[in-house]
Amino acid sequence: MNAEIVVIGTELLLGQIIDTNAAYMAEELNKIGVGVLYKSTVGDNAGRMREVLSRALERADVVITSGGLGPTEDDLTRQIAAQVTGRQLVLHPELLAQIQQIFAQRQMPFTENNIQQAYIPEGALPIENPQGTAPGYIIEAEQGILISLPGVPREMKYLMQTAVLPYLRKKLGKFQIITSRVLKLCGIGESTVDYAIRDLIQTSSNPTIGLLAHLGQIDIRITAKADSADEAAQRIGELEAKVRERLAGQIFGADHETQESVLVRLLQEHQLSLAVAETNTGGRISQRLTGVPGIDAVFRGGVVLTDRASYQRLLSLSEDAFESHDLISLETAKRLAYMVKDCCGATLGLGIAGYRQSRDGQIIDPAVPSFLAIHMTEGEYITKDYYISGPAELVQTRVTTIALEMLRRAILGLEKS
Amino acid sequence: MNAEIVVIGTELLLGQIIDTNAAYMAEELNKIGVGVLYKSTVGDNAGRMREVLSRALERADVVITSGGLGPTEDDLTRQIAAQVTGRQLVLHPELLAQIQQIFAQRQMPFTENNIQQAYIPEGALPIENPQGTAPGYIIEAEQGILISLPGVPREMKYLMQTAVLPYLRKKLGKFQIITSRVLKLCGIGESTVDYAIRDLIQTSSNPTIGLLAHLGQIDIRITAKADSADEAAQRIGELEAKVRERLAGQIFGADHETQESVLVRLLQEHQLSLAVAETNTGGRISQRLTGVPGIDAVFRGGVVLTDRASYQRLLSLSEDAFESHDLISLETAKRLAYMVKDCCGATLGLGIAGYRQSRDGQIIDPAVPSFLAIHMTEGEYITKDYYISGPAELVQTRVTTIALEMLRRAILGLEKS
Numbered sequence: 001m002n003a004e005i006v007v008i009g010t011e012l013l014l015g016q017i018i019d020t021n022a023a024y025m026a027e028e029l030n031k032i033g034v035g036v037l038y039k040s041t042v043g044d045n046a047g048r049m050r051e052v053l054s055r056a057l058e059r060a061d062v063v064i065t066s067g068g069l070g071p072t073e074d075d076l077t078r079q080i081a082a083q084v085t086g087r088q089l090v091l092h093p094e095l096l097a098q099i100q101q102i103f104a105q106r107q108m109p110f111t112e113n114n115i116q117q118a119y120i121p122e123g124a125l126p127i128e129n130p131q132g133t134a135p136g137y138i139i140e141a142e143q144g145i146l147i148s149l150p151g152v153p154r155e156m157k158y159l160m161q162t163a164v165l166p167y168l169r170k171k172l173g174k175f176q177i178i179t180s181r182v183l184k185l186c187g188i189g190e191s192t193v194d195y196a197i198r199d200l201i202q203t204s205s206n207p208t209i210g211l212l213a214h215l216g217q218i219d220i221r222i223t224a225k226a227d228s229a230d231e232a233a234q235r236i237g238e239l240e241a242k243v244r245e246r247l248a249g250q251i252f253g254a255d256h257e258t259q260e261s262v263l264v265r266l267l268q269e270h271q272l273s274l275a276v277a278e279t280n281t282g283g284r285i286s287q288r289l290t291g292v293p294g295i296d297a298v299f300r301g302g303v304v305l306t307d308r309a310s311y312q313r314l315l316s317l318s319e320d321a322f323e324s325h326d327l328i329s330l331e332t333a334k335r336l337a338y339m340v341k342d343c344c345g346a347t348l349g350l351g352i353a354g355y356r357q358s359r360d361g362q363i364i365d366p367a368v369p370s371f372l373a374i375h376m377t378e379g380e381y382i383t384k385d386y387y388i389s390g391p392a393e394l395v396q397t398r399v400t401t402i403a404l405e406m407l408r409r410a411i412l413g414l415e416k417s
Numbered sequence: 418m419n420a421e422i423v424v425i426g427t428e429l430l431l432g433q434i435i436d437t438n439a440a441y442m443a444e445e446l447n448k449i450g451v452g453v454l455y456k457s458t459v460g461d462n463a464g465r466m467r468e469v470l471s472r473a474l475e476r477a478d479v480v481i482t483s484g485g486l487g488p489t490e491d492d493l494t495r496q497i498a499a500q501v502t503g504r505q506l507v508l509h510p511e512l513l514a515q516i517q518q519i520f521a522q523r524q525m526p527f528t529e530n531n532i533q534q535a536y537i538p539e540g541a542l543p544i545e546n547p548q549g550t551a552p553g554y555i556i557e558a559e560q561g562i563l564i565s566l567p568g569v570p571r572e573m574k575y576l577m578q579t580a581v582l583p584y585l586r587k588k589l590g591k592f593q594i595i596t597s598r599v600l601k602l603c604g605i606g607e608s609t610v611d612y613a614i615r616d617l618i619q620t621s622s623n624p625t626i627g628l629l630a631h632l633g634q635i636d637i638r639i640t641a642k643a644d645s646a647d648e649a650a651q652r653i654g655e656l657e658a659k660v661r662e663r664l665a666g667q668i669f670g671a672d673h674e675t676q677e678s679v680l681v682r683l684l685q686e687h688q689l690s691l692a693v694a695e696t697n698t699g700g701r702i703s704q705r706l707t708g709v710p711g712i713d714a715v716f717r718g719g720v721v722l723t724d725r726a727s728y729q730r731l732l733s734l735s736e737d738a739f740e741s742h743d744l745i746s747l748e749t750a751k752r753l754a755y756m757v758k759d760c761c762g763a764t765l766g767l768g769i770a771g772y773r774q775s776r777d778g779q780i781i782d783p784a785v786p787s788f789l790a791i792h793m794t795e796g797e798y799i800t801k802d803y804y805i806s807g808p809a810e811l812v813q814t815r816v817t818t819i820a821l822e823m824l825r826r827a828i829l830g831l832e833k834s
Binding site: 052114152154276280286289302 | 430
């Protein structure tokens with residue numbers, strides 16, 4: 001079974017938006033063994049949409065569209081899908097009820113134009129969308145299967161996982177499994193990882209190994225093909241063990257784990273609690289941690305500080321505490337770590353004293369320092385200084401990554417004070 | 418003149434790479450008045466590339482490809498471009514010399530397979546590539562113009578700017594300018610915006626109006642074509658005035674402005690300062706604000722609270738302050754707003770008391786409340802309750818959007834206490 005992905009929306013042809021939906025859909029389809037042969041993008045234009053959808057149905061077994069299901073005049077996907085498969089649009093009262101319910105929940109007025117979202121091509125299987133107001137549908141037409149999903153990435157992903165992939169898996173029956181495992185590392189360069197496992201990358205064919213660098217994070221992707229999930233898992237397991245041996249202590253997590261989810265688990269396992277005093281990370285550390293379920297039991301609070309006055313007010317630091325130190329220094333970071341831990345009654349305190357951005361926020365400026373300190377037990381600190389150049393947002397992101405990795409290593413005893 | 422962009426490479430159909438080339442090319446083409454009607458992606462497969470390129474030449478005036486010009490077996494663009502335009506590949510000695518020079522400069526061995534990069538379709542105009550080893554070309558064929566560029570973003574961009582755009586501008590002669598202006602709204606539904614300006618959307622052709630919904634934000638995009646920048650600006654200005662009239666007070670900013678950049682500007686203009694006490698936004702409000710240049714002068718600090726104990730410790734709330742109230746209530750939000758403002762010495766205090774996520778973090782769960790309060794002057798609060806269902810991250814994002822919009826409206830006197 002092969003597929004074509006059709007992304008619909010004039011904004012994508014203006015180039016002001018980068019399409020991430022198609023890559024997600026392609027990856028998920030490949031995982032269940034459905035090869036993607038083409039991706040097409042077309043604007044909100046009836047004639048051109050008709051051409052692209054007809055052609056896609058001719059050349060692929062399954063066509064999946066994204067976008068054009070909203071309530072506005074521009075949203076033509078339903079109509080064109082009905083036309084190219086020779087159907088009428090029919091109202092589904094249960095979809096209408098569900099859309100109205102979402103509006104009620106969100107306390108937003110339900111306007112007339114939203115009714116059209118409850119119309120789908122005759123005979124199509126509706127895909128309810130609890131994440132938004134645009135339902136999708138599956139048409140089993142003569143020319144092939146046509147599936148339409150909304151363009152909002154979160155909704156599209158949810159419906160892929162809960163409706164489209166299960167539907168296709170059932171259609172496929174027995175299929176070759178393609179499984180991946182992603183090992184994640186932070187605070188280490190791509191070339192260092194490449195150097196450590198280069199021979200494994202070159203000599204492995206099933207599983208294969210690939211590296212992908214994100215902002216401050218390296219993913220090692222191990223991908224196996226097999227007839228069964230067990231066989232795939234075994235193939236991956238063997239290679240993973242070799243990779244882990246080469247990079248002992250550096251891999252913070254795997255697959256859907258994040259730095260913050262791993263950290264919350266470690267805090268729970270070690271019966272520790274954390275409080276955080278942030279400067280140039282601007283609250284990002286607190287924000288990432290508080291997004292994790294179970295955080296309540298291990299997070300005692302955070303403060304975001306901008307100037308000397310806020311240090312003093314929020315952490316009751318006496319005037320003279322700063323007299324002998326620079327505001328941005330290792331001493332200040334240690335003091336912040338101690339004070340925030342003390343103030344919030346946590347077992348661990350993290351303090352960061354750092355510059356918000358390079359001068360003028362220019363990337364090319366010289367790197368500015370961030371000083372990080374974790375207060376472990378009385379008088380014991382783990383510290384680090386980190387230099388980066390760039391605008392405020394980049395500094396926030398990178399220093400947060402460094403801080404979370406430092407906390408992980410501190411809890412596991414991988415860093416010495 | 419209109420164009421189709423064809424992106425070539427199997428890796429893009431596996432979904433492991435997000436294509437950013439097509440968006441760049443589309444934006445640059447639109448700027449000089451070349452509309453992009455289709456984008457297509459195809460793998461490194463001769464038959465399918467032939468189909469896509471032939472079809473593209475049929476339906477567009479100019480076809481621009483990206484990718485498939487490298488030295489390996491997989492790189493088929495040259496051959497297929499020659500086939501679909503009925504030409505032979507011919508060696509260009511000056512291209513070969515240039516490729517060899519690049520290898521020499523980089524002190525890399527020149528291998529045999531690189532010679533094929535100096536072959537381009539007969540009669541094509543070569544595009545030298547000083548940034549890499551894959552030259553491009555322009556074929557003026559009977560079916561239309563076919564231009565091939567390498568897939569490496571840096572090289573593609575360089576050749577677009579130095580060769581392709583100048584070539585197309587010359588072809589176009591006097592060219593039309595396409596300019597857009599984006600008006601941004603938060604805390605309002607797409608269908609409400611559509612309802613308010615539907616007639617303008619329907620009746621406007623130059624400029625056109627389009628709507629785009631992000632997470633909690635609606636963009637109204639006004640796009641004009643004109644012979645000069647002045648004329649385009651005037652056309653946009655007239656329609657913008659009508660849109661603004663319909664949505665008075667709802668548009669928070671335009672183009673590259675963000676909620677936080679607008680808010681920082683308003684705080685500066687009104688000589689106000691802000692302190693923030695966050696619960697279920699987890700620090701995201703502080704984080705977004707502190708990413709804006711100039712924030713230091715107007716942001717007095719933030720606290721991130723999780724439980725009753727942290728409320729008391731960080732904001733010196735006495736035990737009995739909570740006795741008579743629920744922890745998640747409007748009263749608590751007001752108290753947080755007052756305390757954080759007082760504690761940090763700001764003129765405005767924002768307090769949020771809200772649930773972090775729906776039970777179990779499931780999307781389908783009933784919405785949970787967030788109570789928001791801004792302390793304006795003694796005894797004067799602006800308040801709001803907001804209901805949302807979903808996981809912690811979604812709650813963080815949406816409540817932050819609501820809070821920033823509420824602050825904007827409060828400063829502008831659009832919200833009454």
